[in-house]
Amino acid sequence: MKTATVIGTGAIGTSVALALTRRGVTVYLNDIDQAAAKTAEAMGAGSLAAPDQQVDLAVLAVPPAHVGRVLARAQRDRLAQAYADVASVKKVPHDDIRAMRADPASYIGSHPLAGTERSGPLAARADLFEGRPWVLTPSAATGQEVLNSALELVALCDGMPVLMDAGVHDHAVALISHAPHLVSSLLAARLAHAGEESIRLSGQGVADVTRIAAGDARLWGDILASNASAVADVLDAFAISVGRTIDALRAVSDADADPAKRQRAREDIEELLREGNRGCGRISRKPGTHRTELTTVSVAISDKPGALAELFTSIGEIGVNVEDVRIEHSQDQSRGMVELVVQKARAGELSRRLDAGGAWAASG
């Protein structure tokens, strides 16, 4: 692969572009959001110029519902020899492509299982896909060259290719990603109107269970709508086990019930918990992963003595914890750009107060 076009410079598209650029591929960027595309270009993800000939691969990093339309148009323009989308559901794009009579031979569905809770090009990282599964869902019509091109894409991004049927993929992600997100959201929603005396007793457990409920509601609404039937199937089975648990709890708390019956209900609850232990044990939990929703604030600074120390002193006074720092220098070392990874909830305030201080130019 020598040339590629990435359509859609959000977090995933820009990460793909950064990874390909790093490996020597000439990457062209394309987004209806010009600001996002320019940011991705400034990050070194590729060029905004139009390719002067057909590229080897076009990566369609657009929402699932747009894949069919974007593919049909790109094929009409003869943009690339092969096309792969990276949307998080696969049946909807496959069906749309058929409905829109796009050419299925030059297209392959794909889904890198690498998330960022943050969105937009600034959330992109060249190593986002490193060691993560990357599902490929070729149809019977997908050409062998197109599959090879997608496998090369995954290899260049250091991902692990997994071939899967589109429908099987959608049920799998419903189970291990979409339904857990909804359950986390529904549980968090129960806390929206809880009394402050309850909330103040909360600890790390409920904070972990509800962490992903902070995700972008519109983005997740799109994802869930695109995989609604599979997610409903998982939730149906989950609802049955919730119902059984409620029955067992009511039996345990019924002081007038037969002691043997109460004891059985007590054992049922413990068995449910053990089943949870078993399921929990199957999920890999690497240390060092982030607990809070983070975002990046970029600050331009001079390279004068103490400029960085001053910056960190200002940040300390504002009272924001910096989770990670990346520092980029200009060629002549006269100025630099500091990227501060901070909690999303504090990012707006940090940008405003750094700007108000006059010494810095921050952008969220």
Place this chain on the structure above:
Amino acid sequence: MKTATVIGTGAIGTSVALALTRRGVTVYLNDIDQAAAKTAEAMGAGSLAAPDQQVDLAVLAVPPAHVGRVLARAQRDRLAQAYADVASVKKVPHDDIRAMRADPASYIGSHPLAGTERSGPLAARADLFEGRPWVLTPSAATGQEVLNSALELVALCDGMPVLMDAGVHDHAVALISHAPHLVSSLLAARLAHAGEESIRLSGQGVADVTRIAAGDARLWGDILASNASAVADVLDAFAISVGRTIDALRAVSDADADPAKRQRAREDIEELLREGNRGCGRISRKPGTHRTELTTVSVAISDKPGALAELFTSIGEIGVNVEDVRIEHSQDQSRGMVELVVQKARAGELSRRLDAGGAWAASG
């Protein structure tokens, strides 16, 4: 408070004993599990000797269902002037104490909101309760001296006292701890029999939602059984919102449905997610809640141009995330000290590699 007996040398009891010993209280340890008691003694939590006179306070760190029986026996032995349990539910102990005709005047219910996922004395830490809420549930019969003794206990353990009615407490912990634990377990249980092809696609989201499902099934069975009615109430409300979500997902996926109806269902799902955003935003997720996993590495630096940038570049190369940074300067601004808050597991390596680099003097 000069003397105390801790009955039950599990993680919570031993943590209380360690905290009191650290503050100069003479602590006696007592457990029917001799191995646990000896481990706690070896950790410096107190003495296995029998106290030679009545102690100021007995802390009953036993499961909720045993509090009444253990209290009645300790009072018969005139073990202490005041008694406090630390069980995670409060109605059951209160009711049992009445049923067993134990003396309610010298007893106060209490619950430190500090968890460890591990159990047993080896999971204990003297700072487990630092900055965490510690609920006290005095009854109308609880003596003023007993309440004061409990307040002193909380202060010695660096906890934050919260006075609350026993029933209100139980509903609050059902909402913010017990029901979230069950929901996490029930979701994890769905994964126990999932195909390996699904499990391998799992990422950080489902890992977080199911993390607490790893908790001890027997211990959690006890807790849930002791608060069954309040937990069932919370799950009832949760089950209704799960049912509504399933209906909305089915409506969205029904291709034959009226488009306006599908659009409304789509909006309903997004509104549920926004409600989840709101609830999620109420739960504190300070990096400080994981304070035990974090530690500080101090690095001396010069205030020469670019010294800090060089330091952060080195840290970046080592690949350690900096959770927080504090910078101190000497009076004449010629040198400074940078305190880096990092994950405990990486601190040793960071110190060694910064030292090996030669440019820095790091201390863990």
